[in-house]
Amino acid sequence: MKKVVSLLLVFASLFVLAGVLTSCADRTTYINVYNWGEYISDGADDSLDVNAAFTEATGIKVNYSNFASNEDMYAKLQGGGSSYDVIFPSDYMVERMIKEDMLLPLDYANIPNADNVLPEYRGLYYDKEDKYCLPYNVGMVGLIYNKKLVDEAPDSWAALWDKKYEGQILMFNNPRDAFAIAQSLLGIDYNTTNTADWDRVLEKMKEQKDVLQSYVMDEVFMKMENGEAALAPYYVGDFLTMRDNNPDLELVFPKEGSNIFVDVVCIPKCAGNKAGAEAYINFLLNPEIALANAEYLYYTTPFKSVIEDEEYSLKDDPYTFPSEEVKANAQYFHNLDEDTLKYMNDLWDQLKVESESSAAVYIALAVLVLGVGAFLALKISKKKKMEKMYH
Amino acid sequence: MKDRDLKTKLLSAPYLVWSVIFVVVPLLVMAYFALTDANGSFTFDNIIHVKNYADIFLRSIIYSIAATLICLVLAYPIAFSISQCNPNKQRVMIMLVMLPMWMSLLLRTYAMMGILSDNGILNSFFTAIGLGPFKMIGTPGAVIFGMVYNYLPYMILPLYSVMCKIEKSTIEAAQDLGCNAFHVFAKILLPLSLPGIASGLTMVFVPSVSTFYISQKLGGGLFDLIGDTIERQFLGSTGGKNLGAAISLILMILILICMAIMNEFTDDDNEGGGVLF
Numbered sequence: 001m002k003k004v005v006s007l008l009l010v011f012a013s014l015f016v017l018a019g020v021l022t023s024c025a026d027r028t029t030y031i032n033v034y035n036w037g038e039y040i041s042d043g044a045d046d047s048l049d050v051n052a053a054f055t056e057a058t059g060i061k062v063n064y065s066n067f068a069s070n071e072d073m074y075a076k077l078q079g080g081g082s083s084y085d086v087i088f089p090s091d092y093m094v095e096r097m098i099k100e101d102m103l104l105p106l107d108y109a110n111i112p113n114a115d116n117v118l119p120e121y122r123g124l125y126y127d128k129e130d131k132y133c134l135p136y137n138v139g140m141v142g143l144i145y146n147k148k149l150v151d152e153a154p155d156s157w158a159a160l161w162d163k164k165y166e167g168q169i170l171m172f173n174n175p176r177d178a179f180a181i182a183q184s185l186l187g188i189d190y191n192t193t194n195t196a197d198w199d200r201v202l203e204k205m206k207e208q209k210d211v212l213q214s215y216v217m218d219e220v221f222m223k224m225e226n227g228e229a230a231l232a233p234y235y236v237g238d239f240l241t242m243r244d245n246n247p248d249l250e251l252v253f254p255k256e257g258s259n260i261f262v263d264v265v266c267i268p269k270c271a272g273n274k275a276g277a278e279a280y281i282n283f284l285l286n287p288e289i290a291l292a293n294a295e296y297l298y299y300t301t302p303f304k305s306v307i308e309d310e311e312y313s314l315k316d317d318p319y320t321f322p323s324e325e326v327k328a329n330a331q332y333f334h335n336l337d338e339d340t341l342k343y344m345n346d347l348w349d350q351l352k353v354e355s356e357s358s359a360a361v362y363i364a365l366a367v368l369v370l371g372v373g374a375f376l377a378l379k380i381s382k383k384k385k386m387e388k389m390y391h
Numbered sequence: 392m393k394d395r396d397l398k399t400k401l402l403s404a405p406y407l408v409w410s411v412i413f414v415v416v417p418l419l420v421m422a423y424f425a426l427t428d429a430n431g432s433f434t435f436d437n438i439i440h441v442k443n444y445a446d447i448f449l450r451s452i453i454y455s456i457a458a459t460l461i462c463l464v465l466a467y468p469i470a471f472s473i474s475q476c477n478p479n480k481q482r483v484m485i486m487l488v489m490l491p492m493w494m495s496l497l498l499r500t501y502a503m504m505g506i507l508s509d510n511g512i513l514n515s516f517f518t519a520i521g522l523g524p525f526k527m528i529g530t531p532g533a534v535i536f537g538m539v540y541n542y543l544p545y546m547i548l549p550l551y552s553v554m555c556k557i558e559k560s561t562i563e564a565a566q567d568l569g570c571n572a573f574h575v576f577a578k579i580l581l582p583l584s585l586p587g588i589a590s591g592l593t594m595v596f597v598p599s600v601s602t603f604y605i606s607q608k609l610g611g612g613l614f615d616l617i618g619d620t621i622e623r624q625f626l627g628s629t630g631g632k633n634l635g636a637a638i639s640l641i642l643m644i645l646i647l648i649c650m651a652i653m654n655e656f657t658d659d660d661n662e663g664g665g666v667l668f
Contacts, residue, residue, distance in 0.1 A: 071626055167526065173612050214529050214611020219504070228509050345631060349623065352615045353447045365449065376655055 030061035031085040031276040034073065036263070037066040039088065039137075041289075041296035048292035054283050060276045069174065077102065083270050085277035091262045092333040094133050095126035099335065103132040104267045110278035113285035121262060121302040125332065133266035134281060135302035137293075140236050140322060140330060141177065141259045142251040149230035157185045157254045159231055166211040170223060170232035173215035175348035176333060177259065178205065181233055184256040191334040195343055202347045206354065224249060233258075236319050237299035251319055253326040260330035262302070424636035437637035444620060444638060448645065451616040454531065454606075455599035458538035462546040462595045463588065465539070470550035470587075471580070474557075481555075488547050496541055500608050503540065507533055507609065529611030537605040538595075545594040553587030554580075589657035596653070597646055617642055 033051070043049030051062040067073040070093040076082060077097075089097060097103050108114055114134060121135045145154055149168060160169050160181065172178040180190050182204040188197045213229050221238070223229045225245045239251045265284060267277045283289055287305035291312060294301040300320050306312055314320045336344065428434045473484045491499060506512050507527040514524040527533050557580065565575050603618030617638065624635030 069626070075626070167529075173607075209613065212611075212613060214613060216612065219608070222505070223508075226508070226510055342631075345623075349620065350443070352612075352620065352623075353444055365453070372652055376652075379655070 027272050028060075028276065030063055031273050031280055032063045032065070032083060033086045033280065034065055034067060034076075034084040035086075035088045037068060039066075039263075039297065040064075041292045045296075047296045048289070050284070050289055050292065053289065054280060057283065058276075058279055060273075060279065062280070077268055077270070080270075083272045084268055085271040085273050086265060086280050087268055088136055088263055088265055090333070091124070091126045091264070092335045094264050094266060095335040097266075097268075098127060098132055102269055104269055104271060104274060105131050106134070106267065106281070107274075107278060110275065111282045111285070113282050116285045116287065116290065116303045116305050118302050118304050118307070124262060125334070126262075127264075133264035134285065135262050136265045136284065137237075137263045137297060138300040138302050139261055139263070140253065140300075140326075141180070141233055141261075142236050142239060142253050142319070143258075144224060144232050144234055144239050144242070144249055144251050146224065146227055146230050146246075147248045147250055149227065153250065153252065154231065155252060155255055157181050157233075157256050160233065161185075161208050161211065163211055165230050167213050168230035169208075169212050170214060170216050170220055170229045171208065171212055172233060173217050175344055177233070178215070179344065179348075180259050180331075180333070182208075184254065184258060187256075190259065190331045191336065193337060193340045195340075198340075198343055198347055202351060205351050209351075209354075236322075237297055240298035240317075240319060253322055253329075255329075257329035257331060260327065260332060262332075421636045421639055424633050425640045426637075428633060437633050438641070440634055441637050441641050444617065447615065447617050447620055448642075450614070451600050451618070452645070452649070454535050454614075454616065455538065455596055455602075458535050458542070458599045459546075459592055459596045461535070461539050462543050463591065466543060466546035466550055466591065470547050470554055473547075473551050474554035485548075485551065488544050491540075492544055497604060499541065500537060500605050503537060504528060504608050507536075528609060529613055531610070531614055533609040534606045534614050534616075537609040538599045538602060541605060542595045542598055545598070546591040549590040549594065550584060550587040553584050557583050585657050589653065592653050592657070593650055596649065600646060600649075601642060 041047045041050050043052065051064055055061055067076065070090050073087065073089060074093060074097070077084070077087070094103075106114075111134070114130075117134060121138065123130055124135075127133050143154060143157065143159065145159070147153075150159075150165070159165070160171065162169075172181070179198075179201050182201045183190055183192075183197075186197075186200055186204060188201060192198065213223075216223065216232070220232050220234050221242055224232055224234075224242050227246065227248070236251060239249065243249045243251075265281050267274060267281075271277055284293070285303065287303070287309070290301060290303040290306050291309055294303070294306045295313060298314065298320060301307065307315070309315075425437055426433060426435070428436065469488075473481055473488075476484060508514070509524060509526070509528065511528075513527065518524050561579055561583075562575055565579050570578065600616075601618050602616060603622050606614055606616040607619055621635050621638050621642070624631035624638065
């Protein structure tokens with residue numbers, strides 16, 4: 001009996017321990033950082049390894065992991081069971097997370113470098129009082145083209161619908177970014193909640209399917225760098241990376257306008273080391289670290305110190321720092337309400353499901369079904385005959 | 392006697408526990424999500440909504456039937472010729488069949504994207520010999536090719552293992568009694584290898600019909616299959632997991648029906664033997 005009791009006690013304590021390990025346990029020796037893939041200067045190509053430098057400076061270890069989309073990250077945090085201290089959502093996602101009370105307010109006493117943020121990126125619509133987050137990177141979407149594969153430089157998103165380039169056009173493989181391009185062309189607000197507007201967007205997208213080579217995300221690097229496609233919309237920072245490998249690539253900000261986004265850094269409710277997280281955020285805003293990130297990532301920096309730095313090589317880059325005119329024409333994504341979001345995802349499914357399966361396919365299938373049916377009927381009748389013969 | 396029963400039961404206990412935790416419970420969870428809405432109340436809406444995806448179900452089934460049949464046609468002669476080799480050679484050949492499986496399916500498919508692309512190795516070769524470049528990537532053909540390429544070993548292995556068990560003397564006897572090559576195949580080889588065909592068909596068809604990565608990469612996102620649709624439901628942040636679970640449930644039922652039909656084709660319980668011929 002004693003043995004059984006002690007065994008039970010061991011089990012019980014194991015459960016308690018497991019609970020402590022997976023819940024928001026307080027800790028001071030390490031932080032869990034959850035960022036986009038390839039979105040920090042990590043020591044490759046002689047760059048500065050930001051995480052290693054942070055550990056060296058503070059003694060706090062960094063557990064670094066990646067996500068592929070805002071939605072993935074959101075689903076993981078909502079699912080619970082994970083304890084992240086620092087996350088990097090985009091503008092519309094942080095708006096949603098603030099609304100759903102998933103973030104901790106920042107303690108600015110621990111983030112003296114917050115002054116480094118340019119005034120134009122303070123108090124934006126998603127967090128008007130800068131209570132929960134600070135900007136990390138700013139980016140825009142542009143139209144990338146291969147000089148050798150197009151007759152003339154495009155200036156409009158309409159090029160992505162041009163029959164001339166049939167089979168050489170790529171498109172975003174996610175609903176928000178892809179629909180935004182059709183919305184620009186149709187003059188519809190990116191954040192419209194009008195279902196009729198969204199239906200028009202779907203029609204426009206269906207028209208495009210005939211001329212598309214494929215819907216892509218990361219594959220865009222390979223395809224554009226190898227000259228397999230002539231035109232693709234993508235993020236400007238990534239375009240500069242592609243151009244390093246293929247100098248024939250160019251980018252234009254189409255006249256209809258495009259998406260501008262801010263990726264921010266913030267602390268989720270389930271953080272176990274808030275002080276460590278704030279130290280990390282402060283570290284990212286440090287002029288030297290911010291410069292290393294800006295040089296490595298090619299994204300637009302929201303930090304004063306970088307822009308004023310003499311050594312910053314992208315200072316006059318027309319892609320990293322688009323003209324005021326381009327910026328004035330750009331729109332932010334806002335958090336869509338649940339119904340609109342659902343409607344949009346549904347339309348995206350429709351776009352992907354729709355096929356040219358003609359009558360011939362249905363006839364072929366009907367013949368196949370009839371054939372199978374006839375065969376089975378034949379077999380069963382034969383079997384019955386056999387049984388009769390034996391009995 | 393009773394003791395032995397208990398012992399055999401104990402032997403199966405580890406798998407039983409395993410399958411309850413990792414097969415039965417997840418299936419129940421899936422059924423629960425399929426039959427509830429985002430707030431957890433009971434509904435058939437998800438199941439009814441699945442009808443909007445009929446086209447994509449159809450496409451998945453047609454592509455995977457095509458892939459399965461191509462696999463069968465390719466694998467049958469290979470498996471037969473391997474089974475006729477001497478044992479040492481057999482081992483080498485089987486290793487060669489398995490070799491691609493040592494590498495991850497994701498990597499193989501990603502590499503295939505480059506090979507099939509418009510400026511890829513294959514097209515450079517075709518252009519060099521004057522056949523002109525072909526459009527391969529982003530076509531239904533590429534998706535089916537990807538399925539065949541990835542799942543061919545699953546057809547060869549079961550065929551090979553039943554063919555190894557066919558006595559050479561049976562074939563020789565048939566030849567002695569005046570069968571020509573076709574009749575040896577139709578009367579001896581085919582009926583005896585039916586169990587291998589049955590398991591090969593299942594092992595290729597089931598992963599093909601539910602595949603998701605191959606179609607995205609080789610079909611360029613233009614020929615998504617049902618697996619891609621399910622994946623998309625779960626990656627969104629809109630509580631699409633109920634719909635995703637419903638599509639998965641319907642897919643499972645469809646697969647069960649397809650397998651039942653296939654079993655009817657290949658089960659050999661009637662003494663008549665050559666029903667097919």
